[in-house]
Amino acid sequence: MKMALGFLTAILIACIASVAYASDPSPLQDFCVSVNDSVAAVFVNGKICKNPNMVVADDFFFPGLNIPGNTSNPLGSRVTTVNVNQLPRVNTLGISVVRIDYAPYGLNPPHTHPRATEVLLVLEGTLYVGFVTSNNADPNKKNKLFTKYLNCGDAFVFPEGLIHLQFNVGHKNAVAFAGLSSQNPGVITIGNAVFGSYPSINQAVLTKAFQVEKNVIDSLQAQFGWIID
Incomplete structure (x- = not known):
C-alpha cells in the first residue's frame, strides 16, 4: 500500500510540475525590469532584473502603437x-x-x-x-x-x-x-522556416515530406528566405 501511495504521489507531483511549467512562471516579486542582455554578466532562462531601487515610471511605458x-x-x-x-x-x-x-x-x-x-x-x-x-x-x-x-x-x-x-x-x-x-x-512562420532556412533543408527530405517533385521544392525555396524589415 505504501509503495502504491508513493507511486501515485510521484505521478501527481510530475503532473503538477508539468502544468506549472506549461507557460511563463509566476513572478515572485512586484516586478523585474530586465536589463540589456549585452551588459548582463550571466545568461539565464529569461532576463536579469534591474535594481528595483533604480526603476522609474518610464520603465513601464511604451509609446507608438498608434502608428x-x-x-x-x-x-x-x-x-x-x-x-x-x-x-x-x-x-x-x-x-x-x-x-x-x-x-x-x-x-x-x-x-x-x-x-x-x-x-x-x-x-x-x-x-x-x-x-x-x-x-x-x-x-x-x-x-x-x-x-x-x-x-x-x-x-x-x-x-x-x-x-x-x-x-x-x-x-x-x-x-x-x-x-x-x-x-x-x-514565432515560427511555417513556410519561411521550412523553405527559407539557412542552410537549406536537404531537398530529398522536402520532396519526400511533401510528396512533390524537386522542381516544386526549387520554386518554393526560391520564394522564401526573405525577411520583413
Missing part, C-alpha cells in the same frame, strides 16, 4: 511586437502585445507561437482567421481547421503552439491588436 506599420512587403502585413525585448518591464509578467496592420488582402501567414496563447481583437476591417489542431491520434482523421470572419470589435483565440493565420478579406486596410500569454512568445 501604422509599413505593409509594403510580399505579404502585405506588418506585425509590431512589444515583448520583453522591446519593453523590458514585462519581464516575468507573462504577457506581451502586438499590433498587426494589413494592406487590402494582406496576410499574416500560417505561423505558431511556441510559448503563448494569443487573443486577437479587430479594430478595423474584416479578417478571415483560423487555426489547425495538432495531429490526431487516429491516423485516419485529418487535422481540424477552425475558422471565422471577424469584424471590428470581434475577438478570437489561438491556442498555444497551434498553427494559425489571419487574412484581410477586404479592399481596405485592417488593424488588429493581440495579447499573448508570454513575455517572449516566439
Whole structure:
C-alpha cells in the first residue's frame, strides 16, 4: 500500500510540475525590469532584473502603437511586437502585445507561437482567421481547421503552439491588436522556416515530406528566405 501511495504521489507531483511549467512562471516579486542582455554578466532562462531601487515610471511605458506599420512587403502585413525585448518591464509578467496592420488582402501567414496563447481583437476591417489542431491520434482523421470572419470589435483565440493565420478579406486596410500569454512568445512562420532556412533543408527530405517533385521544392525555396524589415 505504501509503495502504491508513493507511486501515485510521484505521478501527481510530475503532473503538477508539468502544468506549472506549461507557460511563463509566476513572478515572485512586484516586478523585474530586465536589463540589456549585452551588459548582463550571466545568461539565464529569461532576463536579469534591474535594481528595483533604480526603476522609474518610464520603465513601464511604451509609446507608438498608434502608428501604422509599413505593409509594403510580399505579404502585405506588418506585425509590431512589444515583448520583453522591446519593453523590458514585462519581464516575468507573462504577457506581451502586438499590433498587426494589413494592406487590402494582406496576410499574416500560417505561423505558431511556441510559448503563448494569443487573443486577437479587430479594430478595423474584416479578417478571415483560423487555426489547425495538432495531429490526431487516429491516423485516419485529418487535422481540424477552425475558422471565422471577424469584424471590428470581434475577438478570437489561438491556442498555444497551434498553427494559425489571419487574412484581410477586404479592399481596405485592417488593424488588429493581440495579447499573448508570454513575455517572449516566439514565432515560427511555417513556410519561411521550412523553405527559407539557412542552410537549406536537404531537398530529398522536402520532396519526400511533401510528396512533390524537386522542381516544386526549387520554386518554393526560391520564394522564401526573405525577411520583413
